[in-house]
Every structure is written in structure tokens, then in C-alpha cells.
Amino acid sequence: MPGPVFLEGESVTLRPIEEADVEFLQRCMNDPRVWRYALDVNPTNRVQIREFFEDVLSGDDGVHCLACDGEEPLGVVSLTGSRYGPDETSRSRAAELAYWFAPERHGQGYGSDAAATMVRYAFEDRNLRRVSARLGSFNDASAGLLESLGFEHEGTLRRAAWFRGEYHDVLWYGLLREEWQARE
Amino acid sequence: MPGPVFLEGESVTLRPIEEADVEFLQRCMNDPRVWRYALDVNPTNRVQIREFFEDVLSGDDGVHCLACDGEEPLGVVSLTGSRYGPDETSRSRAAELAYWFAPERHGQGYGSDAAATMVRYAFEDRNLRRVSARLGSFNDASAGLLESLGFEHEGTLRRAAWFRGEYHDVLWYGLLREEWQARE
């Protein structure tokens, strides 16, 4: 059973990720429809997923939530400091948005709702001024999701990712608080 | 089942916080009606709440009690040394009062009773001479509670808190022993 509700979206709730969710996490994170698109590449056994749960998901850095429809876990949405050091992030008031969803739940609008809820939380509750996201150029679904939320395509790192036998570009998207406010 | 009774108020008992209360703590501390007003901002999973229980609630610093109505847990009341160093606190005989209550129990007078019981304990049993409390300027309920107990509004730290998309002031309240005695 998922943990208590931390934030509510339209149809999705965001909750703290509990040890009981590790099985769901492991199933999804080993699914090629998830790891390939997340630019990840390694198999993850139960020992490794537990470490990930304890060190990252239960750690001090970043906000990691389980997106749920009622009691059913759907995926994970995260907001993390820029990897360029805490100071830079803190000063520029920026964070990165990331997410993945169970393959059987792709294309049902859950991602948009969960991401929109996290973006609102980033601007309203955490006082951030910029949320960014990166994705492979082959990931049309994710690009569409970000664009539907008002993210702007800010750059194209040429051939910065390897996906299914070929080099692909990495796309940067960004959303500023004033842009987000103007859409509300 | 809550632990033994440590202090009795009018309708509320204050008890040591036990591991069995962790589920109640986690539910409330993830509720936006609690965390937003407590100037907190992070989701807390079971691992993190256990660490909090072991390191803070079972630690040596501060007094942390579960407020109950009979066997029903209502919230948490704490008395902690000033964060400005143990020596200064010890010499000035001052401590800070903090509390939160389950959202479904707001507005039923439990908070006043629990806080009043802790204040009495601070002055009578711990020989303190001053109890203070901080809150966001948007928190009318908490300001009302403190004023009903005789706390005086001592200062306004301008724009020192971020709450739901805007900067707000932080209010300091203080109550001296002689003021408290005069009201008894």
C-alpha cells in the first residue's frame, strides 16, 4: 500500500516512496521501455534497487515521489538540484525535473498530470525560478509532455546520447516561473 | 496504543512518542495542511520518519510529546532549546515551543490545551523563564492560539518565509514566567 498523500494532481497523487514500492520500481526500471528512454543501461537486482532506495530515494538530495492513481503505483517523478553543484543551483533557483512511468501506463495522461503537479510544487512551495529537463531526441512522448506544460526547447546537445545502436541528440527544455504563471 | 501518560491537560494527555506512533506522524507530516504551515517542504517516507524518530524524538535534545485524547493521537508538542547554542539558552532559561495537529483535529481546542500544558511544564518543572514561538504571518490559527495563552508578539522578521508562492513575514512570540504567573 502506498504511503500517505503528499501532493494531489488532477487524477494523480504524489506520495513518498516506501520500501514496499521497491518491487514496483525494480520491475519498471528493468523494463527496456523504461531504462532505454531514461538513458540508463544496467540491469538492477533487488540488492541494487534497495541501495538506490536507501541512498537516493531516502536521501537528503532531491525530491522523489511515487505517482499513484488511488492505490496503484504508476511511476516516479523527481526534482533534483542541478548536478553542477549545490551552490550554483541554489543561487540560480533552478532544478531539474525527471520522471518515468510503468510501460502499461504510457499514453494515458498520467505523466502530464504528475509533472504538472511537481512543477507547481517547485515554483509555489520551493520558490524555484526555473525548472529544466533533458531527454533524448528520440523521445517524442516526453518532448510532447514538456511542450504541453509550456517548457521551451532551449538547446540541442548534438550526438550526446547513445540509444539503440546510434548516436542521438540530447534536448534541453526549460520553463521559467513567469512563463508558468502566465499560463495559469 | 500510545505510551504512558507523562502530563495531563484539561482534555489532552501528553505522552512520550513511541515507534508505534510513527505511522500517525508520517501521515500528518506529509499532509500539506501540516507541512506548509510548519514551514517544512519535503516528502517524508517511512525510512526518513524512522530516522527522525530515532535521532530527534528519541534523542537527548528537547522534549517531544504526543498529544492524545484518550488513546487517539492528535498531534505533537515540543519544547526545544534555542537553536542559537545550548549555552545561551541555558543561561537565559528560554526555550521554543512548537506544535502541529492532525488536520481533522484542527479547530477543536486541542492545540491550546496541549500548548498550555507544555508551557506550564516549562515554567513549573523545567524552571524556564521564557518560552518563545515562531510562525508564518499567514498562520492566523497559530497566532490566535499563542495570544490566547498570553504570548506577546515581539517581532516581525520581514519576508523571512516562503509560503505558497509568496514571501511572508515570520512572527516571533514570547511569554515570560511572570506574565504566565499573573494569568494563573
Added chain:
Amino acid sequence: MPGPVFLEGESVTLRPIEEADVEFLQRCMNDPRVWRYALDVNPTNRVQIREFFEDVLSGDDGVHCLACDGEEPLGVVSLTGSRYGPDETSRSRAAELAYWFAPERHGQGYGSDAAATMVRYAFEDRNLRRVSARLGSFNDASAGLLESLGFEHEGTLRRAAWFRGEYHDVLWYGLLREEWQARE
């Protein structure tokens, strides 16, 4: 169920304190009729009482017994080295007597019996020459108990304790082996 019988008094047995007694200890040590008179002041949850059981009651220093009436636990009696260093105590052959009893068992003579049993043990089995005890000047029951056992009031530390809103004196009592022997 209490542990095996270590010493027998008139109506009371003194037994080693077991982990199973922790619940009884916690209930009593959180009761204001116990902690206030013991010059203690903090709430104690199950984690903290377990640490106390393991570090103090199961440690190498001092003698700690559960006073029982048959299988019913009544309170705790202790004999500890003076807190002024093991060497000084060891050379002067002195120790301190301390005790508390469950509130519902106050005034039934159990305390005198348990303390007398511990005092006999101190002189007969441990070769001590002096047993002392401290108490707040407000604690008439404890003063009466000590006087009934032949303890002499040796000093009054003025305003050395805080109890229910006021400073009180701390009374020192002492009993020498020859005095104890003369009464037998």
C-alpha cells in the same frame, strides 16, 4: 514475569531487573508522582527506557533490583557508588541508596522493607561502612522512611533543587554500619 529472587525482605523480594520489566519501568518513570519526586524531568519513550535498561540497569556500575510482592513488580531499589568518583567511594566504603515505587503502592510499607533489605545487603554482603541518600526537602515520605531505618539527617544543601515552581533544599541522610548494627 519477574526474574529469580536475589534477596528476601519481610514481605518483599529483590530480583534482577529483566527486559520484561521495561514496560513497568516506563509506566512508573513517566508518572509525575514518580519523576517529580525523583528530581527527574524528562519524558521517556520505549527506545530511551531500553537504552537505560541496557546501559545502566544491565551495566557494571551499581546494584539495581526490582522490588516485588510475589510476581507483582512494586518499584526499584538501587545502591550506587558515590558520583564523586569510584576511587573515593571505594576507599571510604560508602554508597548511595535510591528507590522509587509505583504510585498505587505508595504508603503500604513496601519501601521501608525494600530499602532495609538493600541496606542489610550493603553492610553484610558488600562490606560497606556507610550508606547515604539524598532527597528534596518536600519529600516527607522519603524522609520518614529513612529516619525509620535509622538514617541521620547530615546536611541541607540550600535551594539545590527545583520542584514544582520553586527552589527547595536537598537533604543528605547517612547511616553508618555501627549505627545499623546497634539497631539490629
Added chain:
Amino acid sequence: MPGPVFLEGESVTLRPIEEADVEFLQRCMNDPRVWRYALDVNPTNRVQIREFFEDVLSGDDGVHCLACDGEEPLGVVSLTGSRYGPDETSRSRAAELAYWFAPERHGQGYGSDAAATMVRYAFEDRNLRRVSARLGSFNDASAGLLESLGFEHEGTLRRAAWFRGEYHDVLWYGLLREEWQARE
């Protein structure tokens, strides 16, 4: 010899604090004209000052600089996160300013220059929106310094400090970025 120059004021330079400065720190921090006004109270030997140097001054939290006139060390200026938790500080973009100067250098304008330099750094380089400071109500020199920099007196915590035999108020001062900009 002091470390490299990190920031330059009118007549003062701010530099990282080096192990070689420990002797200067220890002399000043043991001087009653420094520790009493800083609401500190303990003697500090070389072992303790080294621990302070390693744990606090060389730690990750806060910015601590040695204020110098050329090669001569004058005092210490610090900017620390609010003690009310990193999240709250980070979201409200606020920090606390603290400083002390060698007694023989009091009243020569060094404090204003060093504090002004740190305040500029807080707003311009660290993107803070609020700088606050606390002091005892008996500390006229420090209040004057803060007021000369445009800090506003925001509150008076009554009898929250003990200084030379009496309770005194603690004063909170605050300066917002827009106020600071308007004065530039």
C-alpha cells in the same frame, strides 16, 4: 600571514581563515570584551579552537572570512544559514550576518566596512534576498553598525539573553535586498 584575498572592502579585505590564524582567533575569543558581547561564555583552549577551525570554519556550512587591514587580522565576519533548517533558509533566500573584532580595533570603522562587504556579497554573489542579525540590547556599537548599513530593527525578544548579571533583550535586525539596492 593571512590567506589570499577573497573580497575587498574600502579599507578591509576578507580572506579565507587559515590554520595560522588560530592564535589570533583564540586570543580574541577568550577576551571578555569579545565573548561577553557575542553571548558566548566558555574559555577556549588551543585544542578546542582547532576543532572549531576544522569543524566550523573549514566546514561546508556558512561563509567565514577573516577581516584584515593589509596583513593584520582584525576580526571575523560570517554569513550562515538560518539555524531553522537549510530548506527554510534556502526557500526564503535569507542568511544571518555575524561578526566580532579584536578589542584594540573596536571603534575604528573596520566593522562597518567588513559587514558592508559581506552584505554586498550576500546580495550580489549569493542571490540572497534578506540578511538578518541578532544582538544583545546592551550592544550599542553593534546596533549602530547595523543601522548605519540600513538594517531595520524588526523585533525585540524580551529577556532572551543573560549578560553580566542581568537578563537583557535580544534584538533582531533585518535588511532586504531592495532596501540595500535603494541605498547604493
Added chain:
Amino acid sequence: MPGPVFLEGESVTLRPIEEADVEFLQRCMNDPRVWRYALDVNPTNRVQIREFFEDVLSGDDGVHCLACDGEEPLGVVSLTGSRYGPDETSRSRAAELAYWFAPERHGQGYGSDAAATMVRYAFEDRNLRRVSARLGSFNDASAGLLESLGFEHEGTLRRAAWFRGEYHDVLWYGLLREEWQARE
């Protein structure tokens, strides 16, 4: 060379105790004219005195100062929490005074000056309300010193010390803040 001056008496200065003072400490603490009167009894080698320096003199508990005449070390004056637990001490605002001086410096008034300076510091800077001291009944010099400072003889723990082949009483002395103020 002794550390910086922390407090000044009439002819004596009180300074933090530094590692360089360990040789002086060891010489005195092994002198029978010191350890016998301090109710101590063990030889102390350089390893042991270093541990004492690091664990006790450089620790967080108590205030320990080197009394000096100019650069010459004379002895040690300490103010420690009651050994009956930090809470009780903190609530009753009491501490114990202890001191020893190099044998060649006995009888020259240094002890009174150093003790008086520490007592003033206890009441004025640490906000204590009571200072106590214990000594063997054979220690006329120390009793005279305390009485000259206004300490009152509060109790006599009969035969609680062993000194040079015989049992002796331990004397408790106490001084309250209002008594000390009345003498100023």
C-alpha cells in the same frame, strides 16, 4: 607559555588550559600535598594526564581554568555541573567549585583570588544561583578559603572520606547568589 587571559582577578588571571601546561599539571597532581587533599589517590603518568587533558579539560562539560600570576601557572580552578545529572543541575542553576594549587604556592592568597573570580563568573556570566564545594574535614585551609568568600557550611557527611589511615567527614559548603551579592 600560558594561553590568553579569559578572566582577571585581583592578582591572578584565569586562562584556558593548554597542552603546554600538562607538565605542570602532572607534577602537581602527583604531589601528595595535592592528591591526598583532593580525595584523589592514583599516580598519573604522562599518558594518563594527556587523556585527562583531552577528555576532561578540553571537553564540553565544565569550565576549567589555569590560575596564573603573570606567566607562572599556579593551579587549576573548575566549575562543574553537579554529578547528579545535567537536568537537575540545569534546573536548580547550581554548580560545584573545585580547585587545587601548586604546593609551593599554598598560603599566598592565590586560591582565594582565583576562587572568588570563578564565583563571580558563575553568578554574573553563567547565571547560576548556587555554587557549592565539598572538602575533607581535615582540610582547614580550604574550609577557611570558602568561609572567607562567604560560603556557608551546610552539612557534614560523616566518615565519607578516607585520608591518611582514617575515616574523615566530608563537608558541604554552599553560597547563594543573593548572599554573594549582599557582600559585594
Added chain:
Amino acid sequence: MPGPVFLEGESVTLRPIEEADVEFLQRCMNDPRVWRYALDVNPTNRVQIREFFEDVLSGDDGVHCLACDGEEPLGVVSLTGSRYGPDETSRSRAAELAYWFAPERHGQGYGSDAAATMVRYAFEDRNLRRVSARLGSFNDASAGLLESLGFEHEGTLRRAAWFRGEYHDVLWYGLLREEWQARE
């Protein structure tokens, strides 16, 4: 004296960074003309720079060289894995280039030479296929340097950096191996 020569450019040599270079590093990294442009913000004392030397410069991740003109140290050039995880970097055969130079050596062509040498090493010796670099939009010198080496401007993260009181964009530059080869 700098370490042995690892790579030779036109006028510059790249060498392993030695402990003896720590003083040079500390001076430059505390100079506002270096730290502000590097999007860094903290003062760095000798203890902290030694930790940086041991943990980062002497660690397993990344390539860090001291750029020298003969025996004179000029600055630091680094090639690090993308901060987006070693796997992603390793698969995409990409790395990030970073560099800083002593302020008195700016504008003398050393940067271009050192960066070009590191880029050649990245493609020829490490079999990378892409080198990228990030900089603040205010950093014309660095942008010019990258463009002179054939780097292409790939994106503009809007308002992702804070520099001297204002938000600025962060620019991404990238250079592919085939582009670099075509210029040779």
C-alpha cells in the same frame, strides 16, 4: 616546482597537479576574477583546497592538468565525465572541458593553447567523440576561446546562472570529433 610534462601544446605544457601547486590554486580560486566567472562562490582555505586536491584532483574521476609556461603555473584544464552519470557519458563517448587561468595571465593566448591540447588528447588518446563546455552568457572571453577552437553554440539555458546581482543564461557549446578532424 611543477611536476613532469604530460602533454605539450604550442607554448604551454600540461602537467599533473602536485601538492606544491596548492598555494597557486588557492590564490587563483579565491580571486573574484576567477570564482565569479567559474560560477563558484565560496572562499576556500588551505584545509579545503587540500581536500579538493586529494579528493578531486588526485581522485579517479576526470583528467586535471596544470597548464604551465616553463616552470610557471598558469591555470588548470580539466576533462570530466558528464555529470549525468558515468554510464551515459561512457556510452555517448562525450566529456566536458573546463578551465581557468590566473587573472594576470588572461588575454595572452594561454587558454586557447591549453584547451586545444586537451581537446586533441580527448579525441586522439581517449577515443571520445564529443567534447562540450558550459559558460555564463557574460563570459565573452571563454565563448571566444571555444569558438576559435571550432566549438558550436548548441543551446542557451535561460536564466540558469546568477552572476553579480542578475540572472544570466548558461550557454552550452559542443565539438564533435569529425568537426575537429576537418579543421586539422
